[in-house]
Amino acid sequence: MKDTDHPPNPASELRSAGLRVTAARLAILETVRGGNHLDVETVTSRVRGRLGHVSFQAVYEALHAFTAAGLVRRIEPAGSPARFEGRVGDNHHHLVCRVCGRVTDVNCTVGEAPCLEPADDAGYLVDEADVTFWGFCPDCRQGS
Amino acid sequence: MKDTDHPPNPASELRSAGLRVTAARLAILETVRGGNHLDVETVTSRVRGRLGHVSFQAVYEALHAFTAAGLVRRIEPAGSPARFEGRVGDNHHHLVCRVCGRVTDVNCTVGEAPCLEPADDAGYLVDEADVTFWGFCPDCRQGS
DNA sequence: GTCGTTGTCTTGAATCATTCAGGTTAAGCG
DNA sequence: CGCTTAACCTGAATGATTCAAGACAACGAC
Incomplete structure (x- = not known):
């Protein structure tokens, strides 16, 4: 299983998404994917x-x-500006540090696509689950 | 099990939290609890x-x-201003409508305190799990 | 290869939630 | 009944994001 399924190449990905291929957009897409x-x-x-x-x-x-x-x-952890990541399509969640704001991916263990549905959907048509774990990252929990 | 455990009365709750009791704060607390x-x-x-x-x-x-x-x-669903609720202490989650922004509580079914711990905590000291389900509320899914 | 459409990029200003600053009022303890 | 300091006030500032309107360029058609 690949990390994320990147078709042929970024240019064709943009094209098949109905977007034009420009130097700026290629760089933006690659930057997001290469970053954290x-x-x-x-x-x-x-x-x-x-x-x-x-x-x-x-x-x-x-x-x-x-x-x-x-x-x-x-993703937009409460209190911080929006952040973007290249990992899509796999249902993964996030650990966010209350001190430094660092974000770390976590895979969901409870089965393949867990947490994807609430117990009672209250009539909602749910299409995404967003799970954020708040705490202190290894570096920031020292002083505690 | 009570909905939320409200000790004696709001005034003494404030006091025992080390806060002063003022008309404004009483009204604010009651408003949040009475609202949604x-x-x-x-x-x-x-x-x-x-x-x-x-x-x-x-x-x-x-x-x-x-x-x-x-x-x-x-709580602070991505893209909307911060919101406050009076239900605390019970691990419940939220359904948020992508169209009208309505927020509805959902109890977590998977056991008593589910989703509270990530599969792999990556060394984080986790103290809270924040689960948001995105979708379309009963009213807004009509036009689909 | 040239042209036209329209998606993309630019500059500059505006909006919105939230926070900061400094001074005033009043809750609640001794 | 004072004192300390939390709570409150007015007014201004910040920071992320969006809106506006015109210039540019990707790419399908000819």
Whole structure:
């Protein structure tokens, strides 16, 4: 099982998602995939390091489009700006450090696609489960 | 099992949490408990309806203090402002409507305190699990 | 290869929730 | 009845995100 299923190449992924292939978007997509739950500012600065100038709006729009297309996933731990990750499609969750904000992936153990359905859906048509574990990461739990 | 365990009365709850008892804070606490995942603006306007004038900062500070004291719980579904609820201490989760933003409580079925621990804690000291189910509420799934 | 459509990118301003600052009021203990 | 300090007030600032409107360029059609 591959980490995430990346078809042929990023360019064709964009195309088959109905998006145009531009240097900026390729760099944004690769940056998100190469990074670890990056926020918009970090994505932007890394992309700028590669390409020169790219506007914040271009990054926001691209990330929004990618999220809608299912190419990336957006997470937003309470109190922190939105973060993006390349791992999509597998039902995994997150550990978030209350001190430093670090985010770490956790696989869900309870079976294959656990936590995917609430006990009682109250009539809702549920399409996603978002599980966040809050605590203190190895580095930050020292001083406790 | 009671819905939520409310000791003697709100005033003594505040006191035993080390907080002073003021008309504003009593009204804020009761408003949150009587409401359904209210945001700060709604809490403020309801409290104002009762008491006359109360500043936003007073409400923010009170809600922050209550949250720290464990009297209320703060949730923050991605993309929406913070919301507060009076149900605390029982491990329950939330259904959030993608269209209207409505939030509904769900009890966790998988045992008593489920989803409380991740499969692999990656060295984190986990103290809370935050589970949000995204979907379409009964009212909003009609047009689909 | 050229053209046209429209998705993408740019600059600049605006919005919204939340927080910070500093000073005033009043809860509750001695 | 004072004192200490939590609580509250007004007003301004911050930071992430979005809106607006025009310029540019990807890519399918010709």
